[in-house]
Amino acid sequence: MKFAYRILHPKVAFLLVTKYGDRTNVMTLAWHMPVEYDTIAIAIDRENYSYELLSKSKEFTLNVLPIEKLEIIWKAGTMSGREVDKIAELGIELDDGMKIGTPHVKNAMAFLECKIEDELKLKEHSLIVAKIVHAWADKRFFRETWLEGCGVPMHVGKRFFTTNSKYYEPK
């Protein structure tokens, strides 16, 4: 039972950017799902520094970095912004938000700007429901769907990641 949730993986490993006042943070996030065409849900541990920031600002961005940036994805998910300035430490460059005050990652393959609408507090995690108010994807990698082999990093579990390397089509 302990690893049952991993049957739902692999899942795209996003960089979640949060900002409240002059504090900005990044963390890796793979627990997410669409719940309406313009609405998504993410699950976030309430102990995370990112939770503190997004619960105050009521917004966040989700950013897809290429698999070549796996070290950044791993480190952003294994260090806390409470102890380390991950943005400086990992050399992450940010661009101003288009529709919200929270920035997104410069040169991301895609990003979503989200405004929080609802929260369900579970044991350790909160399920955060948020409306996508702006979305952008690089056409080299995404045209209606992610393009085959474009290198979207997906978390399998533990230290393992995979990518969307081969597509299959029904007859």
Ligand SMILES: Cc1cc2nc3c(=O)[nH]c(=O)nc-3n(C[C@H](O)[C@H](O)[C@H](O)COP(=O)(O)O)c2cc1C
């Ligand atoms: C691949 C990967 C996926 C992760 N997905 C989530 C997630 O969906 N929700 C969550 O709360 N933490 C997730 N984490 C853990 C957080 O990224 C980690 O606790 C991070 O240090 C929190 O940073 P913060 O305290 O700066 O917010 C993930 C970590 C990794 C490596």
